[in-house]
Amino acid sequence: MERERSAGTTPRRTTLADVAAAAGVSRALASIVMRGAEGAGQATRQRVLEVARELGYRPDSRARLLRSSRTRLLGVTFTVSEPFHGEIVESIYAAAEAAGFEVALSAVGERRPESRAVESLLDAGIEAALMISPSSASVELAAYAHRVPVVSLLSPVAAEGVDVVRSDDGAGVRAAVEHLVSLGHRDIAHVDGAAAVAASERRTAYEAAMREFGFGSSIRVVNGGAHEEDGIRAAGELLAGPPPDAIVAFNDRCALGVLEAVRRAGLKVPADLSVAGYDDSQLSRLSHVQLTTVSQEAPRLAEAAVACAAARLASEEPSGLVHQPLLVVRATTGPAPARV
Amino acid sequence: MERERSAGTTPRRTTLADVAAAAGVSRALASIVMRGAEGAGQATRQRVLEVARELGYRPDSRARLLRSSRTRLLGVTFTVSEPFHGEIVESIYAAAEAAGFEVALSAVGERRPESRAVESLLDAGIEAALMISPSSASVELAAYAHRVPVVSLLSPVAAEGVDVVRSDDGAGVRAAVEHLVSLGHRDIAHVDGAAAVAASERRTAYEAAMREFGFGSSIRVVNGGAHEEDGIRAAGELLAGPPPDAIVAFNDRCALGVLEAVRRAGLKVPADLSVAGYDDSQLSRLSHVQLTTVSQEAPRLAEAAVACAAARLASEEPSGLVHQPLLVVRATTGPAPARV
DNA sequence: TTGAAAGCGCTAACAA
């Protein structure tokens, strides 16, 4: 079965020149119309647009990208195996579109280092890079930032010229602890994120909050991590001794592991023990999970990141880089059990 | 703080012309060397490469894409909220690189229809499109296929000119059923995928396998879906009456829901009831899940898809489009309980 | 083996 597009027969794609010719105007004018730029009369505009639609014209992004100084293209690096990154990516598309930007995606994975992901975006002509949880060293990030504005999402890296958009983890953790305290819990433990991004900030905030509420003496931090396995292991350690009243986990995936271990140990959640996560990921919203967690509000984070990039491109100072997280109370936290 | 890249100061990126000039050759020759094409002497090649490295030259993909007829760019559409898609994407990067292709990603999401995802790739100059679980109608797919070779991954769509790369779901489900039968199970139920892609094929295969093993009379299909919630709901229905020996779920996420409901009903897995999933997703591999499942082997699927696209581009007939899945036995299936 | 010339499809100065 021969296809239309097979060797030789390829029906050339409609170009701007075709549209211009059919509408009886110059290419430049057609370009102005297609871009919605000013400099064309009402009548012409109508006609060109009409013709373009009839011919099924679509601008060639390669040519556009090559030629224009303002590509209005935003590069995004994300880790393909992180569900929360996916949520942010989706929101970035929406925010970018609203702000008149296109989006170029580049995945980071086990066999695809972040450096390659960024380089390929740079080669593609992005105007700014949004990096979700960047893992590159500060010097590398600074080098990228030397080329285009770089916005780090989620991770509070300190690199010259890199803007950090994130939610206030300290406030988020504090809110979780406060919520548990208000439910009567005292012996609140923390399963931390170990070497994960933002782990130390959350750990510190947990300790500060415990002291603030007068439970400095019951501070208990266990080495955890960012994934389910880590939560299970950490909770295992925690339950080897007398169980705490409640556990604040580094993130949702970790919290899921904690929940699993806690239930496996025969304890009821939240009757015997409350658990809180962090991220408000889709996982936490599942009907059988109903995890109390802290939302970073992906859509707003994405908006802030896009706005930040836009500001830098307009040589303005970005604002609203730190966003206040939101406690989402679901079913894994409840009143503390009556004390002995 | 002024940045180097701020207004006016932008240090022009090194171009091929710079490299050519520095190496004392023509742009054309430098291009040949950079592409690794033939037509340059050993010495020249060395020198040009050296100079390029010194100057930190990186080819501009926009220009390259615009000019060359063979862009060697593969477009990939995927759904950002589907973990399994992510696994495939990662494997596609590896397979594409091995085959000398670049990859352009375009996400499909709730607010970003597949049509937009594909169109943007087309505008970017892709040579072929790999669509993971495409949801577009046949006519649309056929229209895309009219422009570039289109490969559908996972979903067995029937559209003119679209190649389907997938694993043999029938064989996979049959293997799961056979496994359960060999463990002594008879009353094996199926929670199907409802309207999900490939659901009907798996359902049919389940029924066929049950008949094949002589348990046609205990065929039991419950309306499920592709996500955890669906599994919970379906298992709830199933457990309203006398529970089956084993359950084969549409996919892993559904199986996770089934597991949850089963355990909530006080049954032990696999002591009281065995559960099998489909996909061998990362979820299924988690230490506390250890789900018996059927692997579609993402890396091999990705390789096959890339090979298929490459074949089409070379005007050859693709082969190896249907891949044999692999049963992965973990901890959620075990011997049938002793019968009454 | 090398180089000169001609564009890919588009945008951006400028002039009319």
Add this chain to the structure above:
DNA sequence: TTGTTAGCGCTTTCAA
């Protein structure tokens, strides 16, 4: 308001 003229950085004939 419109059209003309130059390219963006690269690849691709074609001739030397």
